[in-house]
Amino acid sequence: MKTELAYTIKQTADQTGVSEDTIRYYEKIALLPRAERRDNGHRVYREEDLRTIRLLSCLKKTGMPLEEMRPFLAVSVDADPADYPELVAHLKSHRENIVNQIASLQQVVDFIDIKLAQGRYRGECDGEEREGTKKKPVSPMEMSHFSAASKQGKS
Amino acid sequence: MKTELAYTIKQTADQTGVSEDTIRYYEKIALLPRAERRDNGHRVYREEDLRTIRLLSCLKKTGMPLEEMRPFLAVSVDADPADYPELVAHLKSHRENIVNQIASLQQVVDFIDIKLAQGRYRGECDGEEREGTKKKPVSPMEMSHFSAASKQGKS
DNA sequence: TTAAAAGTTGGAGTCGACTCCAAGTCAAGC
DNA sequence: GCTTGACTTGGAGTCGACTCCAACTTTTAA
Numbered sequence: 001m002k003t004e005l006a007y008t009i010k011q012t013a014d015q016t017g018v019s020e021d022t023i024r025y026y027e028k029i030a031l032l033p034r035a036e037r038r039d040n041g042h043r044v045y046r047e048e049d050l051r052t053i054r055l056l057s058c059l060k061k062t063g064m065p066l067e068e069m070r071p072f073l074a075v076s077v078d079a080d081p082a083d084y085p086e087l088v089a090h091l092k093s094h095r096e097n098i099v100n101q102i103a104s105l106q107q108v109v110d111f112i113d114i115k116l117a118q119g120r121y122r123g124e125c126d127g128e129e130r131e132g133t134k135k136k137p138v139s140p141m142e143m144s145h146f147s148a149a150s151k152q153g154k155s
Numbered sequence: 156m157k158t159e160l161a162y163t164i165k166q167t168a169d170q171t172g173v174s175e176d177t178i179r180y181y182e183k184i185a186l187l188p189r190a191e192r193r194d195n196g197h198r199v200y201r202e203e204d205l206r207t208i209r210l211l212s213c214l215k216k217t218g219m220p221l222e223e224m225r226p227f228l229a230v231s232v233d234a235d236p237a238d239y240p241e242l243v244a245h246l247k248s249h250r251e252n253i254v255n256q257i258a259s260l261q262q263v264v265d266f267i268d269i270k271l272a273q274g275r276y277r278g279e280c281d282g283e284e285r286e287g288t289k290k291k292p293v294s295p296m297e298m299s300h301f302s303a304a305s306k307q308g309k310s
Numbered sequence: 311t312t313a314a315a316a317g318t319t320g321g322a323g324t325c326g327a328c329t330c331c332a333a334g335t336c337a338a339g340c
Numbered sequence: 341g342c343t344t345g346a347c348t349t350g351g352a353g354t355c356g357a358c359t360c361c362a363a364c365t366t367t368t369a370a
Contacts, residue, residue: 010316021359024318029357040366042317055266061259063218066357075270088271095267098260104216105257111210112250115230116243165346175347176329183350184327195336197347221327 007045009035016053023053031056031066031073062098159201164190167200171208178208186211186221186228217253 013020026032027043032052035043045053052073059069071090168175181187182198187207190198200208207228214224226245 008316019359020317022357025358028320037318040317041319042366058259059263060357061256062263072266091267091271095264095271098264098267101216102257102260102264104213105253105260108214108217109250109253109257111227112246112253116246163346174329177327179348180328192348195347196349197336215327 004046007050009043009045012045012050012053016050016057018053018057026053026056026066029066031069062101068094162200162205164198164200167205167208171205171212173208173212181208181211181221184221186224217256223249 007015009020009023012018013023016023018026023032027034032049035045035049038044055072056069059072060066071087071094074084074087075091162170164175164178167173168178171178173181178187182189187204190200190204193199210227211224214227215221226242226249229239229242230246
């Protein structure tokens with residue numbers, strides 16, 4: 001069964017939003033496995049690969065350094081993560097980081113909202129309580145309400 | 156009233172978690188205004204400045220490039236943002252970006268959760284539904300910038 | 311047959327954001 | 341008086357993540 005649909009690097013770039021150069025670069029630093037080649041040496045990509053590249057792109061949007069993405073790839077090949085306890089630890093710690101990052105972001109959104117609502121107030125976002133500053137708590141739970149914040153965005 | 160308590164650059168670095176070098180660098184590129192000096196030329200910082208630096212640090216945590224932080228500083232000196240309509244537009248657009256970024260992050264969290272919950276499934280974060288996948292919704296609007304091959308920011 | 315299009319490679323260049331360094335000043339303590 | 345420590349400056353170096361380039365092959369289209 002060779003009928004799985006295949007993509008050129010250009011198509012892959014178009015479909016994932018990651019440039020050809022960047023895809024080759026990821027392969028060069030072994031963030032992506034060496035792509036399958038045609039007889040002429042051209043790279044061939046499958047759906048599976050596109051998904052992996054989209055995952056990288058997604059992680060990148062979160063500001064994650066490339067080196068930190070490797071564990072995600074390890075888990076994204078079809079292995080049961082439960083087989084790799086230290087990988088699980090890694091992922092859990094990343095999850096922590098990301099939740100913190102969401103908190104930072106949420107505070108920036110709050111900052112902007114406050115600024116937009118009325119001038120004058122000067123709130124920040126380091127989570128550390130200073131004097132009377134009674135900033136909105138932003139509990140990790142409620143954090144998910146972010147979706148509600150932009151009821152009908154569409155830039 | 157000159158009694159406002161003042162900090163050295165070292166104290167400021169300690170209190171904000173931003174290194175001395177970085178603070179000087181921010182001043183050099185005029186991301187921070189030139190700090191007040193003592194007679195001996197040493198920089199002096201006040202609470203106000205620490206707050207500004209913490210704001211930068213917070214924005215940095217969100218992965219924002221330094222250049223994009225300038226509008227935030229413009230608004231963070233005690234001016235009413237309503238006086239600067241284009242600044243308001245800027246902030247609103249940043250708010251959009253951040254909300255999108257939160258969506259990306261949320262999807263990574265979902266990805267991790269799914270992976271941790273059960274191995275085997277290969278979910279990603281591009282909003283495309285695959286067979287029985289009943290992952291947490293993450294409304295389509297916010298992830299529009301995934302599929303859309305959006306090239307944010309650069310050249 | 312020739313030319314254009316799409317790919318390959320290794321390597322060089324760029325850019326943002328630091329980070330480090332050398333040379334110098336100044337204030338305090340031994 | 342001399343050393344130590346905290347600071348100043350301008351500039352050089354580093355690092356991650358691309359991005360671009362030149363030289364080359366192969367396929368397609370005129």
